Amino acid sequence: MPTNPETHTYRQVAESFGVDAARYDRTRPRYPDEMIRTILAATTPHRDVLDVGCGTGISSQPFLDAGCAVLGVEPDPRMAGVARLRGVEVEESTFEAWDPGGRTFDLVVAGQTWHWVDPVVGARRAAEVLRPHGRLAVFWNGMQPEPALAEAFAAITARLLPEAPVLSSAAGAYETMSGTAASGMITAGGFDEPETWQFAWERRYTRDEWLDQLPTFGFHTRLPAERLQPILEANGAAVDEAGGAFTMQFTAIAVSARRR
Template sequence: MPTPRSGGAYPPADSPHLARSAAESFGADPERYDRTRPRYPDALVRRIAAGTPGSGALDILDVGAGTGITTRQFAAAGHTVLGVEIDERMAAWARRGGLNVETGAFETWDPAGRTFDAVVSGQSWHWIDPATGPAKAAGVLRPGGRLAVFWNVALPAPEVAEAFAAVYDRLLPGSLAARQWTAGPDAYVPVSARTADGIRDTGAFTEPEEWRYDWERVYTREEWLDQLPTSGLHSGFPPEVRERLPEEVGAAVDALGGSFVLRYAAVAVTAVRARRS
């Protein structure tokens, strides 16, 4: 999951929702973002839907819909999905693909009286205010509806982590971009904990649960370099680093044999809207 670095254009890592300029940077190349960003395990999509009251198709709100990656997965499973996205460039890309996406910050978005069976958010909830977001979700969920927010967390093998950490440490010594590769499997725990606390503090949900689905994919050199600019950290790098990065990362992948396996954990924090008395 993207975690903003300290200093510069980013606030401290415990308040990424304040980095609106970072949150709105992904729309610079929506086609690349949509093409290269990983999807989520079908088992997670099925479990969210199965754990949400309703018969057949559900009405789902996708927060931080981006180019519609999550929206399409739930729509393909037979559900009706409305997306909310702060970046008009991303939203426009999704709409060109036939998706229903409204533009605005979720915290101030007007649902116009609409309610939903589920509120979901893929790779986006850390950009949402941790207090306002869960309260807003509770307000648009039908009684018994489910809030499910989730991220793909990279879990690189030691040799992959060391190779990439060495590149970023040469170019950006001591930076989060370097440390993220050696942070280990618990790197996502603070974000999950903050998310659960925000949900819990509303008093409107059942006790949050954490679900995890492990999966993996093989990246070729070309595929990895193609997705490199979509990182939440990339836009904040100095221009000379952005220029050198593809060559150095490409060389690292070449040294790994021209491709590598990257393990992911799809981690979801989820809770059910308490039924109103």
């Protein structure tokens, strides 16, 4: 996945995740409860939520579960279709082009998607639709495998997918994205000083669970079968070498600012 400040210009990658929307919804990690509680506690009231780039509704679900009314904005109709199956109301558009029609919200969120939005334009648009003292909260799950596996995965990417960036730390990449998001909020104006919150959690992956998720990652989503299969086989062999399962360390990173 591109991780520079211009990530939002990579539209082919940004709009490729719906190639297997059901797999994406099934395999992608959820968000820690502590992070959701922190966002909601900082937002009073939090009845009406706008989810930018809601995808299949993974980021919408915890706010629905908390009793909020959630409207999703999603450019990919395949992803939007899955979100609707879980009860999310979705309008199909990029956030930059979306017409709010005079509607306003208590909370604007974006889970694993804000790097696909122009950080300044997106923050300005969020400020326009937020009620006074409403909150913008954008968040990501950064993942870090065990050191030996991280090295093995990086070597596989360098060998079989050289056009993709090889990251020493995916969590570090998301820290870069969160910094870009905070800068965008400051540049856009209309917000108090952004806050950054981090929440550590972990998940155990079996070999099959990891290989099921891998095709949903950026760059992998657009690969033909003859290129994807060797990557899956090499990753499977690496996990087998590690004992057939491994623990992924996650850091959920949220950047949040209150509308003045």
